[in-house]
Amino acid sequence: MQTEYISAFDVVIGVLWRFWPVWVALILVMGTSFTYKKRLGLYGQLFDSGVGIAGVFICLFWLFTAIFASTISPFDPLAQVSVMKDTLPGAVEPASKLVYYFGGDKLARDVFSRMVYGSQIVLIIAPAATGFALMVGITLGLPAGYYGGKIDTLLSFLANLVLAFPVILLFYLLVTPGIMDTPIPYAMAGLFFLFPIIFFCVLFWTRYKNRPDRLYILLGITLVVGGWIYAGLVFDRDPLHIVHIDPNQLNIFVAVVFASSPGVFRIVRGLTMDIKTRDYVAAAQTRGESPWYIMLWEILPNARGPLIVDACLRIGYTTILLGTLGYFGLGLAPESPDWGTAIKDASRLLRSFIHPALPPTIALMSFVLGLNLLADSLREQSMKD
Amino acid sequence: MFSFIARRIGTILLTMLCLTLVVFFLVNLEPNLKKLAISQTEMHTPADQLESWLVNHGYRQNFFLRYGQWLGVLPKHPITDPATGKTTQRFSFCNDPTEPKFSGVLQGDFGCSTKFKTTVAAKLFPALGATGLLMFWVLAVMVPISLLIGILAGMREGSRTDRTLSVASIASTATPEYVSGVIFTVIFASWLGWLNGSAASASQGITFYNFTLPVITLAIYGIGYIARMTRASMVEVMTQQYIRTARLKGLSFSSVVIKHALRNALIAPFTVIMLQFPWLLTGVVIVEVMFRYQGFGYTLVEAAGNNDIDLLLGCSLVSVFIVLITQLISDVGYAFLNPRIRVQ
Numbered sequence: 001m002q003t004e005y006i007s008a009f010d011v012v013i014g015v016l017w018r019f020w021p022v023w024v025a026l027i028l029v030m031g032t033s034f035t036y037k038k039r040l041g042l043y044g045q046l047f048d049s050g051v052g053i054a055g056v057f058i059c060l061f062w063l064f065t066a067i068f069a070s071t072i073s074p075f076d077p078l079a080q081v082s083v084m085k086d087t088l089p090g091a092v093e094p095a096s097k098l099v100y101y102f103g104g105d106k107l108a109r110d111v112f113s114r115m116v117y118g119s120q121i122v123l124i125i126a127p128a129a130t131g132f133a134l135m136v137g138i139t140l141g142l143p144a145g146y147y148g149g150k151i152d153t154l155l156s157f158l159a160n161l162v163l164a165f166p167v168i169l170l171f172y173l174l175v176t177p178g179i180m181d182t183p184i185p186y187a188m189a190g191l192f193f194l195f196p197i198i199f200f201c202v203l204f205w206t207r208y209k210n211r212p213d214r215l216y217i218l219l220g221i222t223l224v225v226g227g228w229i230y231a232g233l234v235f236d237r238d239p240l241h242i243v244h245i246d247p248n249q250l251n252i253f254v255a256v257v258f259a260s261s262p263g264v265f266r267i268v269r270g271l272t273m274d275i276k277t278r279d280y281v282a283a284a285q286t287r288g289e290s291p292w293y294i295m296l297w298e299i300l301p302n303a304r305g306p307l308i309v310d311a312c313l314r315i316g317y318t319t320i321l322l323g324t325l326g327y328f329g330l331g332l333a334p335e336s337p338d339w340g341t342a343i344k345d346a347s348r349l350l351r352s353f354i355h356p357a358l359p360p361t362i363a364l365m366s367f368v369l370g371l372n373l374l375a376d377s378l379r380e381q382s383m384k385d
Numbered sequence: 386m387f388s389f390i391a392r393r394i395g396t397i398l399l400t401m402l403c404l405t406l407v408v409f410f411l412v413n414l415e416p417n418l419k420k421l422a423i424s425q426t427e428m429h430t431p432a433d434q435l436e437s438w439l440v441n442h443g444y445r446q447n448f449f450l451r452y453g454q455w456l457g458v459l460p461k462h463p464i465t466d467p468a469t470g471k472t473t474q475r476f477s478f479c480n481d482p483t484e485p486k487f488s489g490v491l492q493g494d495f496g497c498s499t500k501f502k503t504t505v506a507a508k509l510f511p512a513l514g515a516t517g518l519l520m521f522w523v524l525a526v527m528v529p530i531s532l533l534i535g536i537l538a539g540m541r542e543g544s545r546t547d548r549t550l551s552v553a554s555i556a557s558t559a560t561p562e563y564v565s566g567v568i569f570t571v572i573f574a575s576w577l578g579w580l581n582g583s584a585a586s587a588s589q590g591i592t593f594y595n596f597t598l599p600v601i602t603l604a605i606y607g608i609g610y611i612a613r614m615t616r617a618s619m620v621e622v623m624t625q626q627y628i629r630t631a632r633l634k635g636l637s638f639s640s641v642v643i644k645h646a647l648r649n650a651l652i653a654p655f656t657v658i659m660l661q662f663p664w665l666l667t668g669v670v671i672v673e674v675m676f677r678y679q680g681f682g683y684t685l686v687e688a689a690g691n692n693d694i695d696l697l698l699g700c701s702l703v704s705v706f707i708v709l710i711t712q713l714i715s716d717v718g719y720a721f722l723n724p725r726i727r728v729q
Contacts, residue, residue, distance in 0.1 A: 166670075166705075169408075178416025178417050365559055369556055
């Protein structure tokens with residue numbers, strides 16, 4: 001049976017049409033932001049430059065694609081329709097009359113749907129891992145920079161130790177299938193996931209320790225929510241069965257946090273050493289504030305500019321790391337639709353078919369580009385102040 | 386200055402010791418040893434024979450004892466048959482000693498590669514040579530291009546050239562090797578057919594045809610970053626008083642840039658270029674696997690995939706050494722280039 005094809009023009013129109021929920025959401029969000037940009041602070045200032053608008057646009061595009069993935073993609077990313085094997089872009093699937101917009105791959109799956117679903121994996125793991133890395137880096141970097149001395153020497157040595165490892169070797173050692181049989185990933189997860197809970201507890205404690213009515217509520221919320229997520233992520237024992245993570249995803253998550261927190265640590269330490277010489281820190285010390293109050297409520301808010309920029313760049317870098325993991329077939333399931341795995345699968349067959357390779361590469365590149373543009377324009381805006 | 390370098394080298398040695406210990410611990414985890422035993426014995430070997438293979442080859446000795454042997458502070462023992470008392474070599478393919486002998490990294494013996502059936506030195510150093518060649522060409526392409534882009538962009542801040550080149554360099558930092566590699570292969574190998582999509586033949590001799598794709602793939606990721614740093618440094622220099630003085634003296638713009646600005650603007654990129662080596666190391670692994678070039682990265686992946694303990698330790702030693710030594714060179718070199726900085 002001959003496969004039917006639609007024309008290249010129809011493919012473009014069809015793809016644009018499939019993304020309709022994204023366009024609607026984008027118009028709503030960008031339109032509102034643009035109208036009220038004067039009142040939106042740093043985020044609003046992004047809309048003053050073309051680079052900033054481009055960055056926000058690309059990042060939001062992928063964010064909404066991840067949210068509406070099930071509406072956008074015409075097929076299940078894992079479904080194999082054997083007649084569609086290696087079909088070129090624009091092939092019509094005979095049973096449902098839906099179109100394989102970007103063609104089929106070697107296992108007869110829809111490349112377009114896989115690209116759309118791949119964004120979900122990337123947009124969940126990359127920002128979350130970056131968030132945890134920020135928590136770990138901040139919680140350790142503040143005391144290292146503030147106290148200096150032995151604690152600084154020790155923590156800096158450990159950070160340099162991790163940074164001296166070539167990332168790829170680290171991943172090969174930490175994300176092999178065998179390591180899931182050992183307690184190492186769970187021990188590391190148990191350690192890393194403690195940091196957000198500690199961070200927020202100390203944050204509220206230092207601020208409200210003289211106002212027990214507020215303090216107990218906030219500490220209670222932190223411990224209940226933190227403990228709930230902690231139980232779900234580390235022990236997979238969430239009593240409500242909402243928070244759940246696959247063992248191999250946990251492994252990737254932990255490895256990525258481990259690889260990127262020393263970088264955050266270094267930046268926070270450097271910023272702290274710079275900011276602690278300022279007058280307002282001296283004023284707080286004279287008032288008799290506790291060291292942790294000064295670190296968390298005086299130094300950290302003043303270090304937020306460079307940290308936000310770094311977080312944007314770091315999400316991009318984490319996306320690249322995830323792609324690297326996928327490219328080497330580490331951690332993620334072999335049929336997973338994430339972009340790195342898709343690039344790996346397609347790059348082996350470049351001699352015969354090139355169409356399965358292009359969508360995931362362009363998707364990954366554009367998302368990282370969007371984040372870098374965002375970071376660049378945030379940096380420019382914060383320089384102006 | 387001398388005590389600074391001595392102290393730094395001390396830190397480097399300590400770091401290498403800690404890291405090899407960590408790697409040694411990870412490769413000796415039970416699942417990894419099982420994997421090694423399975424790959425080294427015949428297919429479908431029963432579990433007790435796997436265990437006896439591990440015992441026979443000394444993998445069941447105490448962890449610290451074996452680390453000491455690898456390091457060369459404890460003697461390596463040959464296999465002794467308990468029944469006859471006869472001693473045999475542990476691995477016959479790499480001349481292991483038949484009597485107890487100190488033979489570790491400190492004595493210059495990197496051990497035995499179980500995957501390639503040869504000594505680690507015989508496998509690792511030719512691979513390093515091949516990667517060195519690749520690195521040389523990458524630097525030869527990357528450094529001049531990125532400096533040129535950075536200087537052109539930073540020369541007139543905010544100009545159209547500046548904006549275009551800045552966005553281009555952001556785009557290049559957003560393109561990891563496995564993405565640019567695929568795109569370049571599609572364009573230059575599949576569509577145009579100008580270049581070879583595989584560098585496997587480059588081991589025999591490099592040509593423009595088989596070596597260009599790996600080199601530009603590796604270079605493109607670094608170009609953007611170095612160019613941005615050069616631009617920032619150039620922008621800063623161009624606002625200095627002495628540049629304005631030179632302009633007011635009536636010198637032409639080009640001679641101000643070449644004679645006065647360049648020299649000071651190139652100090653910062655030197656550090657950045659040196660610190661690119663750790664990044665290049667990861668890139669090398671991706672590019673060598675992608676283009677099938679038999680170098681260091683390829684060896685590392687093979688070693689890690691087969692849990693080849695000694696080879697993997699050798700690889701990590703080399704890569705950690707490269708990372709730390711380039712950091713040292715960048716610190717010392719920075720002090721030489723910029724007399725205002727004192728090394729302490």
